[in-house]
Amino acid sequence: MSPEGDRLCPRCGQLIPAGQTECPVCSRPQGFLWSLERETLVLLSIAVLVVFFVITGFAVQRYHASQLALGGRWYLRGEAALQSKRAEEAVEDFHTALVYARDNPIYQMRLAEALVRANHLAEAGVYLRTLWVTQPGNGTLNLLLARLAAKAHNAPEAIRYYHNAIYGVWEKDPETNRRMVRIELSKFLLAEGDRNDAESELIALQAELPPDAKVHAEVGSMFVQVEDYRRALQEFQQAVKINPKWAEAWAGAGTAAYQLADYAQARRYLERAVELDPKNKDAAQKLQISTLVLELDPFQRRLSQQERNRRTIAAFGQALSRLNQCAQSRGVNLKAGQPTAPFASVYSNVKKMQPKVTRIDMQRNPDMVNNVMDLVMQMEEAAQQACGTPPAPDQALLMISHRRGSTGGVTER
Amino acid sequence: MTEPAAAKSEIHEPPEIPILNKYWNRLRERLTKIRAPRLFLHEEGLFLLLAVIIGLFSGLSVVCFQISIDWTRIELLGSSLAPDPLHVILVPTIAGLVIAALVIFVFPRVRGSGVNQTKAAVYIYDGYIPFSTVIGKFLTCALAIGSGQSLGPEDPSLQIGAGIASALGRRLHLSREKVRLIAPVGAAAGLAAAFNAPISAVLFVIEEVIGKWSSGVLGAIVLAAVSSVTVLHLFLGEAPLFRVPPFHLAHPSELLSYAVLGVIGGFASLAFIKLVSYLRMQSKAMPKWTHYVQPAAAGLLIGVMGIWMPQVMGAGYDIIDQALHDQFTWKLLALLAVFKILATSFSFSSGTPGGMFAPTLFIGAMIGGAVGGAEHIFFPRLGGSVGGFALVGMGVLFAGFMRVPMTSVFMVMELSGNYSIILPVMISNTIAYLISLKYQPVPLFDLFSRQDGTELPSMEEQRERSTLLIEDAMRPPAEIVLRAEDTVADASRRVSATTLDFFLVSHRNGDWTSVTKDQLRRLIKEGKGSQPLARVLSGSLVPWLHPDQPLDVALRQIDEWPMLPVIHRADFNNLQGVISLADILAAYGAAKDEEEHGKAGRRALPPAGRPSS
Structure with a gap:
């Protein structure tokens, strides 16, 4: 049929083909349906409606199934992309997955995560906040929002969302998730320099830690960062108890004990750490210092007076040698003329004290140990001030001096 | 559409296949014998029931339509949001050729706006929309939108609904008036399901298709829209068309x-x-x-x-x-x-x-x-x-x-x-x-209809058109207004000086009657000169008007009265003016002149019947 010359029927609007005078619709003999009664027709319509319902239901069922399958397929692609760190691709895939399953909370979360990883922070923020309106108690959602706020250095908002996540709903393994969130919050607080709040979170965390060496060690490390060495030591002790062959945990325990100036315990832990991991230089250095402290400390208990004096005299000699070396490296001749600061006052004291630091004098006057060790501390501090970090034996002397300052005399063991 | 009475008795030729022929005849006989209970005798009741049925049919059709669009898209372009370039170029092009062939050879009525075709059904074709249009719209639009043409499914859904409604209305032998109104009912149902927004659909149909809030059709439109959206929710869920982000107006600025x-x-x-x-x-x-x-x-x-x-x-x-x-x-x-x-x-x-x-x-x-x-x-x-x-x-x-x-x-x-x-x-x-x-x-839809060579009523023009009121046509009160308590002699004396022949008479109770000079003269001759007018006047009451009423009210009321009183709404004896047929016609004439001169050029397009093409 060609549209050329066609016209519309003025009665029904149907097209009258060219060459015909009558409308094909109006002139058509009326159908069988026209002869039925109105009521019959209504019932017939309802019957047709029921059939239509069934057919549509069947079609919709298939449609939903295919949508679900497509959504799943794109979701898996997105997961794979996310696993292989192709965040941009993952964003596209999760977007597509959500076209087929718009309200799937897992896809939504993964898209949000992909957006965060692809650094589409503004987009992720809006997306997450939209989801948050409908699920304000969702743990994952709050965690993602907290991470976004943390990235934007919006501490109050981040803390609020972290807390929401801690007290929120987690579908799977809520305890572990809550613990992980609290650890993350503690790390964030540490990064923000808020040690007090971080310590509070860590103390809350300590009570609910599982028997997992890694977790204990991680928490122990954070306690070290907030300088709560006693709790740190407890956590590392738990870790080594669970996994005695884990060098890092031994090293952590040794460090915590070292910071607590419990050098005997530190040496024990650090020896084990170095034994398990000989490459751990920090542990080896701390072990060396701890050993030296234990060997050089004249204030240790159960030492004979003779040994105490010997150690004091050795410490004096070591400190004086360090002072001379440091002065020389700075171009200062201590024996000739007036030494400059910081050597001046120390050296004048040394000159006064040096003739008295003999076994005989010290035997006669046991209190001299204190005076000599005070001077040792002054010498080491002056040398440190002028020449920086001292070698291990001198560090050990400084440690002994500091410990003595904090404990006020004889130290344990 | 009105059907020839003789044609109604004629029956379709049965199918030619003998076995089908047998079943067809059997079914026909049984259906003809069915005597359903006469529950729907009232046209109004049937109209409302039909609105629900139309809503359900439209809802189901729109569900199928939306599924078809999606399936077509996935089959033709793939499930990705960014299909490969070859598909992106070839699919809409080839689909375009198929659509053109379908539109030209099979479904010529599917071209154009569904809104205008529904309006045409209401205002031109007595509610008639061929059912082939419904099928055509469904198929061609699913193919067009699914292949990537930049078009939407709402307008076709609206027309699918209207087409279904028209077919049902005609088959159920509704009155001509109801058949005319049935298409917008279906249109609202189709649009409501497509948008998942029944209020907007009802408003749109009233604002753009019908143009007035008539209680007769409003109920049916609402029922149909609600039914179709219910069906949509049942099959495709209650989720809105878009997930809308939270909105908060933080500051008036x-x-x-x-x-x-x-x-x-x-x-x-x-x-x-x-x-x-x-x-x-x-x-x-x-x-x-x-x-x-x-x-x-x-x-x-x-x-x-x-x-x-x-x-x-x-x-x-x-x-x-x-x-x-x-x-x-x-x-x-x-x-x-x-x-x-x-x-x-x-x-x-x-x-x-x-x-x-x-x-x-x-x-x-x-x-x-x-x-x-x-x-x-x-x-x-x-x-x-x-x-x-x-x-x-x-x-x-x-x-x-x-x-x-x-x-x-x-x-x-x-x-x-x-x-x-x-x-x-x-x-x-x-x-x-x-x-x-x-x-x-x-407006857009009027523009399209004029481009197509039809002059459909423009709802916007109707809204914008200033309505002439009685106060635009009335004259100041007549010089002489008689009171019902005046005596006939007094009244005759008062009117003797004027050349007018018709006088309004005000009654205390707010009624208005009239009297002519001849009547007064006759009453005096009959010796009733000392009697008050209220007692001797037996004519019917003069209908009165108010200044704010539309002028066509005056046209309907004026009948053969030489003039009508225009009175205050709060004081019926307070005559604000009078109005005669000449005044009414003069006002209409002045308004027409003003429209022609003042709004010259408003119509950029040729009038109906003279398509520009």
């Missing part, structure tokens, strides 16, 4: 930003209308053979655009959803708006069947998002959330392009489910509507 959006949206609507109407005129004016390839050419252009911007293909609901969630930069949003305007103009003007609702919402969301995003960057203190702007933008384009201000406001509110958005929406939509009205006096 944000309204300034929305006013800016109204201005930009208004001019964008204007550009869109001008481009669509220009391209449509051009494509209609092209040689006939080009109609076979126009949809394919549009498909090719859209495919080329789709290589770089796959977002402009199809209805674009997912993209609107993403724009609502601030997932594009403002520059990309602006580009998407421009390219969508181009793509939709190409698709629609090529004669590809499909609707403009979804593209309008798309463009509005993109413009809104772009304005919101730009304001965030350049005037960070001014703007609200980008999602909020995108949402308001949808309403803005709807108001400016479709020119349905009420529907646009309620649509945004219904889609967002948020009342606090009402202020920005009202401000932006009004500004956009006024800009569009100022620079494009003929």
